[in-house]
Amino acid sequence: MSDRPANSTPPAAQSLFDLGMPSAEGEHSPALAEGQRIARVQIETAAALELDYVIPEKLERHIGIGTRVMVPLQNQRVAAVVIELLESSSYNARLKEIASLVGTRPMFTPGLLKLAHWISDYYVVPVNRVLRTMLPQAVREKPETFLTDSHLKLAKEPPPDIFEKMHANAPMQARILEKLRSNGGEATLSELRRELPRATAIIKPLLKAGWITRSEVRVERDPFQTEEFLPSQPLTLTEEQQVAYVAVMKAIHREAGTAASVGESVEAGKIAAIAGQAERSTSEQRPPSTLLLHGVTGSGKTEVYLQAIAQVLDMGKTALVLVPEISLTPQTIERFKARFSEKSDAIAVLHSHLSDGERHDEWFKVHEGRAKIVIGARSAIFAPLENMGLIIVDEEHEPSYKQEDAPRYHARDVAVVRGRIEHCAVLLGSATPSLESFQNATLGKYELLNMTRRTDGKSMPLIRIVDMRLERRKGTEVSFTNTGILSQRLRMAIQDRLTKKEQTILFLNRRGFNTSLSCVACGETVQCQECAIPMTLHKKDNRLVCHICGARRVPPSKCPSCKEPGLKYAGFGTERVEQAVREVFPQARMARVDTDTMQRKNQLRDTLKDFRAQKLDILIGTQMIAKGLDFPNVTLVGVLNADTALNIPDFRAAERTFQLLVQVAGRSGRGEVKGEVFVQTHAPHSPAIQFSRHTDYDGYALQELEHRLAFKYPPYTHVVLVSARGKHETQAEFTLQTLYKRLEQGLPAGTIMGEPTPASLAKAHGQHRFQLLLRSEKIRVLCAHIKRVVDGLTVPADIYVSWDVDPMNVG
Incomplete structure (x- = not known):
């Protein structure tokens, strides 16, 4: 989807002639030569502009589906993709x-082009934006x-007498030859420069004399080139892991179209016992290729x-x-390296x-x-992998898989579609699956493991709920805890872990002091002038x-509204928690882990390594440390304000709170010692x-x-959030009111449309x-209606x- 001030989608076209462009001398092909072909391209800078171009004979062998090219368009050259x-x-x-x-x-790949058109159609976004x-x-x-480096190789050994003269008259050249000899006869120029900064000039006489040869080699910018990874061996699977593994392998072989049996992978006796689960499906002809692995934290999904x-x-195949x-x-x-x-070079990282x-070299x-x-x-869902065998979406419930800017795709859903296109299995894993995925598994669209x-x-x-309302009433001996940061029970538990040399995680999803x-x-609150x-x-x-x-500003000494000096700070974030705990x-x-502290490259990786190596006792952080991490010595987790997200005006607020609490609690007790979790809340009776x-x-x-069924919210319907924004409040509101009235006309049957309101x-x-907000069971019909109305609507230039x-945030 594209934010735009007006109907800016250009008309589809097949020829530059139709655009009325002046023809530059010699640019037109007078006639197609025999056997000469035509490429239909998608212009990358124009939403729906698909044009035809002649493929020159010199490029014939190099152009195929998915090739990027430069084409003439309105007296300039623009990038395009051959479709x-x-x-x-x-x-x-x-x-x-x-x-x-290009x-x-x-x-x-052909699969990615198909996927691009699916995203364009489903999320109603121009295909050029997707590409x-x-x-x-x-x-x-x-x-x-690519970066390149000079590879130097010892071509021949100088005779002893010449080498002796070289030592006397050109000691730097002799030193380079000795370096090459000690290094197996070869080295890169950058390696030599570390010892001899003037190596570039010194090697010239050696090259001229034929003592060494030089060739250019590509140098990869590997983000993990300084890391060492100790090899690990496969673990013996538990019975539940075995069941899941066999089901996944059956799906992989099924999608690959092979007749190979996974019976050799596990004990033959167990295959018969679990075959029913591995083959379960609502379809008698073809079981689903998408599997939902619902495993509690620490159950061994990885x-x-x-x-x-x-x-x-x-x-x-690839994964x-x-x-x-x-x-x-x-x-x-x-873990993967x-x-x-032995194949660590075959692992690419994209983020x-x-x-x-x-990122260029990894791609x-x-x-x-x-x-x-x-x-x-x-x-990374768009990685140009071919011959795919498996796509894994870990923590599939996470809202961060949803792209918030156009195109607003959801990587989990795109993964499922790419799996169908590529004919490969898709495995969704989570301790707290999204209700959408859980419902799909219940209906048999996914296989549930x-x-x-x-x-x-x-x-x-063991999870303990601490009612902070009671904590405030009884008070504590330490004055700062009256601000609601640490309860007495949590403070005593932290001290106990310090005594036992065990580790603690304190979680608060709010940064700052x-x-x-x-x-x-x-009573005026100091607000951002822009937000x-x-x-x-x-x-x-x-x-x-x-x-x-x-936006940043110096804290005022007086109230900006009434000019009185009495200003009061309230609430707390991770910075305040860190000070209090110290x-x-x-x-x-x-250490504190949030976006304020993790500024330096690899700082997060280094901090987590120190915590795993038990160089740290307490880790304080936001949702960056809430899920997926495995620290065996962590036996205590404190959730400092569990009900913050419950107050968000969003139908998913309770679901997210439940998921976050279970995920955070799962960081505790993953080693030999039983874990304990303290959840501090002002809403202890909330179902979540x-x-x-x-x-x-x-x-x-x-x-x-x-509840979702009663109010017709996902997963029983699809949701579309239509927004209008602009610097002028009246214009933005009027635009959405006008759009609302237009949408009412011809609204698809069964669609529920709410009233226009200010966003939260x-x-x-x-x-x-x-x-x-609009809700409907037939999302494509609804989106087609919205697109027709919006494309025909004239709005102010700055609205x-x-x-x-399928938005993840509707507040």
């Missing part, structure tokens, strides 16, 4: 020739821009992933692993925290077919910061909190699904925001209208 090859066109005599290639081989999203910016703007991928590689947060990537990479140590050069490692496993965050026990018989942590600043006299939210104090910088637009436990070694206390996913899901975040980045299909 179809034709033998003829109705505009043969008027077509121009493709100007040049890259040496196609950058889009641009599929390629990392570094690849799109600088394709095949080991199932690893062993399944090992089989996929043995089949000569893709998606993780929701960049914070999970280092540990995931460590360790398991596939936004890589440098442009690293081309996949593109050239050298990488067989891709690990990454949301955008359950793992209900932790590996090695480890028990689930204080979360608001208000006037005692008039309708209170500004947060970051004490280290002594600045009030807006967590929406990033005051109470000065001897403890601790009570069900999380017993890790009762099924109980919570059934109750929540009843009524103003952001200086723009006023209004929205309306932006957008729509989001």
Whole structure:
């Protein structure tokens, strides 16, 4: 989907002639030569512009489906993607020739092109926008821009007398020859420069004399080149893991179209016992290729992933692993590099925290077919893998899989569709599946696999609910705890872990020191001028910061409204928690993990390594540490404000709270010692909190699904969020009111449309925001109606209208 101020979609066209462009001398092909072909291309900079071009004879062998090219368009050259090859066109005599290639081989596989058109159709976004999203910016703007280095090789040994004279008259040249000799006869120029900065000049006489040879080699920017990974071996699977593994392998072989049996992978006697579960489906002809692995935290889902991928590689196929947060990537990479140590070069990593050069080289490692496993965050779903055998979406319930900017795709759903296109199995894993996936499994669209026990018989942590309302009434001995940061019970538990040399995680999904600043006299809260939210104090910088637009200002000494000096700070974030914990436990070694502290490259990876190595006692953080991480010595987790998300005006608020609490609690007790979790809350009787206390996913899901059905919310319907935003509040509101009236006309049957309202975040980045919500069981029919109305609507130039299909945030 594209935010746009008006109907800006250009008309589809097949020929430059139709656009009325002046013809440059010699640019037109006078007539098609015999056997000469035509390429239909999608212009990358124009939404629906598909044009035909003649393929020049010199480029004939190099152009195929998915090739990026430069083509003439309105007196300039623009990038385009070949989407179809034709033998003829109705505009043969008027077509121009493709100007040049971009890259040496196609950058889009046929499967990715099909996927791009599906995303364009389902999310109602121009296909050119999708194609641009599929390629990392570094690849799109600088394709095949590789670093090179000079490879020096000892061509022949100088005779002893010459070598002796060289030592006397040219000692630096002799030193280089000795270095090459000691290094097996070869080295790179950059290696020599580390010892001899003037090596570039010194080697020239040696090259001229023929003592050494020089060639240029490509140097890969590997983000993990300094890391060492100790090899690991496959673990013995538990019975539940075995069941899941066999089901996954059956799906992989089924999709691969092979007759191979997985009976040799496990004991023959167990196959018969679990065959019924592996083959279960609502369809008698073809079981689903998507599997939902519902495994409690610590049940060993990752080991199932690893062993399944090992089989996929043995089949000569490739695998893709998606993780929701960049914070999970280092540990995931460590596990995969360790398991596939002999093939570690075949693992590519794709996420936004890589440098442009690293991302460029990792992408081309996949593109050239050298990488067989891709690990990454949301955008890695577009990795140009071929011959795929398995796609894994870990923590599939995570909202971060949803792209918030156009195109607003959901990586989990795109993964399922890509699996169908590529004919490969898709495995969704989570301890707290989304209700959409759970419902699909219940209906038989996905195959449901359950793992209900932790590996090695480890028990689930004991979860204790702390009612902070009672805590405040009784008070505590330490004055700062009256602010509601630490309860007395949690403080005593932390001290106990410090004594036992065990580790603690404190979780609060809010960063900063204080979360608001208000006037005692008039009650006014200091808000961001560009956004309708209170500004947060970051004490280290002594600045009030807006967590929406990033605006910063010095805290005022007087109320901006009434000018009275009485200002009061309230609320707390991770920075305040860190200070409080340091005051109470000065001897403890601790670190804070949030976007304020993890600024340096690899800082997150290094911090998590230190915590795993038990160089830290307490880890304080936001959702960056809430899921997926495995620290065996962590026996205590404290959730400091469990009900924050419950107050968000969103039908998914309770579901997210439940998921987050279960995930955070799952970080505790993953080693030999039983874990304990303290959940501090002001809403102890909330179903989300009570069900999380017993890790009762099924109980919570059934109750929540009843509510969703009653109010016709997903998964029983699809939702489309239509928004209007602009700097002028009246214009934005009027635009949405007008759109509402137009949408009412011819609204598809069964569609429920709400009234236009201000968004819960009524103003952001200086723009006023209004929205309306539509629900329907037939999403494509609804989206087609919305698109027709929006495309025919004339809106003020500075008002932006957008729509989001299956949004994760509706507040």
